[in-house]
Amino acid sequence: MKSVKGAESGFTILEVLVAATVFLVGLSLLISLLNTTLGRLGTDDLEAAGALAKSAILTASVGTDAAAVDTVLVCSGKKYHLHRTITTNGRLVGVMVTVQRHKQTRLLVNAYAETAIETH
């Protein structure tokens, strides 16, 4: 019997379209999931909040008049709510600083520091 050489196999346009659609949908889902996760983590926020808190504590240690400071600061285009409270206990000055994203409740930084009042 003669062997018959078969013609090249092909894919129908429908198969290709279905496969491409599946690929694109899956890829977009993955990318959006990644973006959402990174956004929720807020790594940039932590870095900015840490820098703001450190600055607020060091400034308070040098000497300020206001017992409490409640302000909104902008850092890298984002708004942060900084609250600083200063208390005096004998020869100690206590500084409490909290930082959070503006209009959010989650605290990014909750720092406390004390410094001795200089006597001369």
Added chain:
Amino acid sequence: MTRCSWIPKGCSRPKTGTVLVSMLAVMAALTIIFLVALTIAVGVYTRHVKAVNRMTASFLADSGIQRCRLSSPPIPKCDTANCWQTPNGGMVCTRMLPWGPVLLAFSEGTYANQQVTTAAVLGATPPAVFKAAIVVSDPEYPLVVSGTTTITGDVITGPLGITSGRFQGQDIVNEHYHTGNVIALQRPPAPKTDTAVLHQYIRDMQTRRAQCRKRLPASVTFRASEAGLWQEGRSVLVENNAFLDGLQFDRRDSTYSLFADGRVEIGGHTQVLGTIEIISRTTIVLKDSAVVDQALLYADDSIVIGGAVRFSGIAISPHRIVIRDRARLEFPAMLVVDAPSDSCADSCGIFLRTVAPVEASCIVLIEEHSTRIPEPQILIDTNVTISGVLVSQCVVDLRGTLLGSVWTTLFRFYAPPTTYVNWLRNAHVDRPRLTFVPALPILPGDTVASNLHVVWQEEAKP
């Protein structure tokens, strides 16, 4: 040959389902990439959270040191911890102990599972007397200046004040040798420190020595990394001589001790950094290119710092401390001689003979004062330049340059066959050029008007 009935003649069986399988494989690969990216992102986030919490813990540790600054004599007699909770939910624990003539404080700040330990040395805030260039407490002698001597800053003396003198037929070179005020008092303030701190340290140190469990019977040379040496307990006792040649020690989380019944030699490229005390019953010698920073040296006989050593710790001896060759003292170096009496079998005191710049506080104390002009001294040799303070309950022989203050009972120098009492010859004192707050021993309680001063403060490595 078997043929599927639905396949046309001449055609081979098509490869169906390959594209879908390929897409699934690609999706699987993308999912793996996503999971890796997510893991990295979570890791970065976790590191940032840890960094913020560590920063918060660091502020708490610093707060502990600030509370320690409020302590005043009587000094702590034992190493007890003091802990308290902070308003942000953290915890601070501090402990203080005598460290030579000053206090050593450790503060642990804990916040959200991050712990930071900070070590600090606390000394006295310089009292007002150190604003003057020279303070001489003996009221019986005028201060006589000769040669090329110059003084910039206030001078506090007895009622006889300050005058120029002829030395071996030579008048003073510069008629305007003094820039500043002369304050002549009936009873100028005498130099004093709170030796209770130093004596408590010596007692505690001897207790640590007696309780030391790791004992090495013969002479030992410490060459390599110190990691194994202080793993069991924090003290080592060598019952003979100890040689440190290439040892690398760097810790500030607690106190460590190296006791030697014989001589201690620190040389080569040894680096001793941090809160370690090195105690010898005879002599401690620093040489070559050794570096000693923040450590405490105590020797019953003498301490010799030479070669090209860099020293910025505390050196204490009841007899003699010599700085020579090209040894370099850097802030906050403190040299203390606590002499038991005012007579010496041979020369006793602090002798600076190095050609390198010196930044140090030199303190000579005396337990029993019976002679008019005691022998223990601080000698600043010709061509030596020292930035800092000199405090002597005995005498000072100043032949070089002092950028800072000197507070002494008397000056003295000896040009055979004559001893010149309360004379300065070819000396230079320039108070305004002291650019840092000098490290000082704890002062008596009745003179404490300020918080303790932080001489140095550093976080221990995690």
